[in-house]
Amino acid sequence: MAMSMKSKKILIYNLIFLVFCGGVFYFLWSAPPETTAFLPHDENHERFFPMEKKEAEKFCESCHKPDGEAPLPADHPPKYRCLFCHKRTK
Numbered sequence: 201m202a203m204s205m206k207s208k209k210i211l212i213y214n215l216i217f218l219v220f221c222g223g224v225f226y227f228l229w230s231a232p233p234e235t236t237a238f239l240p241h242d243e244n245h246e247r248f249f250p251m252e253k254k255e256a257e258k259f260c261e262s263c264h265k266p267d268g269e270a271p272l273p274a275d276h277p278p279k280y281r282c283l284f285c286h287k288r289t290k
Contacts, residue, residue: 236285236286236287237286238286238287238288238289239282239283239286239287239288239289241289244263248288249288253283253284256282256283257280257281257282257283260279260282261279264279264282
């Protein structure tokens with residue numbers, strides 16, 4: 201029994217959709233693991249955990265400036281959004 205033209209189009213669109221979904225799945229599956237360190241859960245950083253991100257980020261530069269007690273490496277990305285990358289654990 202021959203397929204109608206409409207059935208062939210539906211089959212082709214379904215196959216294209218499946219290939220697209222497979223490509224998206226493969227892309228997400230092969231993404232590299234997260235490598236950014238979490239905000240340390242030590243006594244130096246403990247007071248920042250209950251704060252909102254924007255409020256806590258105001259204090260980062262006091263220790264992490266170039267002449268601070270824990271300066272950031274020269275190749276560190278922009279320093280104004282610390283808690284965008286360094287997530288807090290609870």
